[in-house]
Amino acid sequence: MEFKSCEDVVLNIMSTGIEGLDEVLGGGVLSPSTTFIAGTPGTGRTTLGIQSLCVAARKGEKVLYVAISSKSEAMIRQILSRFSFFEESINIRTFNVSSVERDPLTMLVELGNIVSSLKPDRILIDPITPIGFGFPEAERRRFMYSLNAAINEWNAVVCFTGTLEPSAVKSNVISDIVDNIIYLSQDLGIHITRRYIELMKVSGMSSIQGKHTFEIGTDGIAVYPKDIAQADYSINASGERISTGIPLLDEMLGGGLFEGSSNLIAGSTGTGKTVLGLNFIMEGAKKGENGIIINFDETPKELFLHASNFGWDLKGMDKKGSLKIIHTLPSALDPNKHMMQIKKAIRETKAKRLFLDAVEGFDYALVDPIERKQHIAALSRTFINERVTSLLTCLTPKNKEHQKMCDIQITSVADTVIMLQQSLVSSGLQKSLSIIKMRGSDHEKSPAVYEITSNGFVIEDPSCRKKTGP
The missing domain is CATH 3.40.50.300 (P-loop containing nucleotide triphosphate hydrolases)
Incomplete structure (x- = not known):
């Protein structure tokens, strides 16, 4: 499905590849667009992002996973290979977390060169919250706006992950520059852990609001949308x-x-x-x-x-x-x-x-x-x-x-x-x-x-x- 903006830019609706998530989002995500996957530790932010990349890669799309981590690419691949959805063809580039905290501009230049070379259809930056962490807030905001300007040139579906409490999401500069915000949370009960996914911001789509549940297994994430359909009494009017x-x-x-x-x-x-x-x-x-x-x-x-x-x-x-x-x-x-x-x-x-x-x-x-x-x-x-x-x-x-x-x-x-x-x-x-x-x-x-x-x-x-x- 395609939409045209007032400037005649074609926007395609792209599937996330996550069971149930497309329904919550109203069909998928627009391309190009930016999505912030936020949540507290252990809620499955990286799994959600990687699974979406791997499904897209399996369908022939070119994807790029940008890992902000102290781990090597080989180790990241080994960890991800435990999931049945993992696709070896995905491109992975790593940036040392301590380096991007101190010098995010160098990372931005290198990332721009990588994107220009690969021309990926989808990009995941995981996580984005450490970038420029040591900067004063005003400088960090300026960097995020510079990153946003670069993303606008990439013409891709771009996702970020980040560790934030719900109250901190709205005040974070990232929320200003993204089209969609998906928030993941969990309740750690005595007998069972209940996981929730909700949309804090959605642009251009008819989404389903409220808290939806999801599960994480070796096959990845499955989302179970909250039912809000109205009854069609005309069906049984006989x-x-x-x-x-x-x-x-x-x-x-x-x-x-x-x-x-x-x-x-x-x-x-x-x-x-x-x-x-x-x-x-x-x-x-x-x-x-x-x-x-x-x-x-x-x-x-x-x-x-x-x-x-x-x-x-x-x-x-x-x-x-x-x-x-x-x-x-x-x-x-x-x-x-x-x-x-x-x-x-x-x-x-x-x-x-x-x-x-x-x-x-x-x-x-x-x-x-x-x-x-x-x-x-x-x-x-x-x-x-x-x-x-x-x-x-x-x-x-x-x-x-x-x-x-x-x-x-x-x-x-x-x-x-x-x-x-x-x-x-x-x-x-x-x-x-x-x-x-x-x-x-x-x-x-x-x-x-x-x-x-x-x-x-x-x-x-x-x-x-x-x-x-x-």
């Missing part, structure tokens, strides 16, 4: 209904759930939320509709065993590819990565039904209740946009169903809310189901009695006192 797999529940709902809707099952422990959700998935299987189950507590093996007690062959469905199970431990959950996994699974399986059990799995990773609600709302929008009918479960404290629907108050984002309750009566525990709300449809207002049997979720028919199951 008003078609789909069966829950429980005939009397379909009747109570006015003919079943709306196709493409997002629906919530709330109830305390032991009320049968999971069984109802599995019933919904199995009904889809009968109709040839692929399904997805997202859970946090039961492993796939445990879920297969649980379902087999009702005669449901989830294991066979999984082997055939008609069912995809996404199981993640809450302590290891990256919500943005999880969202991308779900989208990928929906598209690969062409799933029509999805069961998420339970939303409390997000409590560990998203401590703030507002952030949790926003994430689950984003999930709901994703399901709508992907044309998937979803059931989500939510745990309510025992005997407090009416006072507190669920801990993170997500009922407002659901199209339908079904409440499951149980109480002690003379004959034992009695379970009842109530439809609290259903957008765009009339529904049964009175509760219905139900049981969990070997056939699954069974609602008692109030008219003839017989039981009707799946």
